[in-house]
Amino acid sequence: MKLPELPYSSKLIELKDEKDKTYIKDIIRKKWLLLTPEEWVRQHFITYLLLDLSYPASSIAIEKKVEINGMPKRFDVLIYHKGSPAILVECKAPDVNLTIDVFHQACRYNTVLKAPIAVLTNGLQTITAHVIGDSIQFAKEVPKKEDW
DSSP, X not given: OOOOOOSSOOTTOOEEEETTEEEEXXXXXXXXXXXXXXXXXXXXXXXXXXXXXXOOGGGEEXXXXXXXXXXXXXXXXXXXXXXXXXXXXXXXXTTSOOXXXXXXXXXXXXXXXXXXXXXXXXXXXXXXXXXXXXXXXXXXXXXXXXXX
């Protein structure tokens, strides 16, 4: 599988081939996962959160279950600050266009989680939004840990 180079560090990325399949090491959960385009983006973005934005691994939750309108769903990444949801990250494969429908998916998760910041990324493009009540203000970048 040929995946694009992403604008994030690959310093923490570990890959291995086993039985004609490629696996990527989940940096947070410390387990090997089948390499998919979405997982490629997720692990690179987590590396960005850890190395460039200084979020501690202990503040990051990956693929936890959340119930939306009675249906079980899983968010991609959630960063906690002082025990409360702070940044919800929805990762998509690099070939997925970040449309308003895709952004609304992340917002649906956030109706339950109530993180003040929602991030949508396909690794090549990233959209960051501050969620204030029913309004959304787009931002240029994801805030660093020290900006809280």
